[in-house]
Amino acid sequence: MKLSKRVLLKLKNKNKKLKPQKFKRLKRESLRGRVKGNQDRPRLSVYRSNENIYAQIIDDTTATTLLSCSTLDRDITLKAKTGRTCEASRLMGEKLAGLSLKQNITKIVFDRGPYLYHGRIKAVAEGARAGGLQF
Structure with a gap:
C-alpha cells in the first residue's frame, strides 16, 4: 500500500x-x-545499522557512486573492536576523506538521511572534516 x-x-x-x-x-x-549532489559537490550519504555504519559519495546528476567506505573495511576493523562505536565511525570518516582527496573531491554535501545529527553520524562528519573534506 x-x-x-x-x-x-x-x-x-x-x-x-x-x-x-x-x-x-x-x-x-x-x-x-x-540535499542534492552534483559534479562539483557530490553528496555524502550515510547509512547506520545496529552493527556497522556505511557511507557513499554519490553524484546525483549521473546517479553514480563515486566511492564508498564502511566500518567493515579491513583497516578499520583492525583499529576498532566493533563497528558500533563513535571511534570506528570517526576512523571511517577519515578514511573516506582520504579516498576522496585522492580522486580530487574536496567539497561535498552531507546527507544524514533519516538519522539525527548526533552520535555515530556526527562522528562520521567530524572524521571527514578532520580528513580534509569541506561541507
Missing part, C-alpha cells in the same frame, strides 16, 4: 497508526528534496 506524502503527514499529525518504516521513509524523502 503506497501512501502519498500528504497522507503520511496527516497520519503523523493525527497521531494515528504509522509504521516506523513508513515514517522513516517520509523523513528521508523530506530531507532528500533539500
Whole structure:
C-alpha cells in the first residue's frame, strides 16, 4: 500500500497508526528534496545499522557512486573492536576523506538521511572534516 506524502503527514499529525518504516521513509524523502549532489559537490550519504555504519559519495546528476567506505573495511576493523562505536565511525570518516582527496573531491554535501545529527553520524562528519573534506 503506497501512501502519498500528504497522507503520511496527516497520519503523523493525527497521531494515528504509522509504521516506523513508513515514517522513516517520509523523513528521508523530506530531507532528500533539500540535499542534492552534483559534479562539483557530490553528496555524502550515510547509512547506520545496529552493527556497522556505511557511507557513499554519490553524484546525483549521473546517479553514480563515486566511492564508498564502511566500518567493515579491513583497516578499520583492525583499529576498532566493533563497528558500533563513535571511534570506528570517526576512523571511517577519515578514511573516506582520504579516498576522496585522492580522486580530487574536496567539497561535498552531507546527507544524514533519516538519522539525527548526533552520535555515530556526527562522528562520521567530524572524521571527514578532520580528513580534509569541506561541507
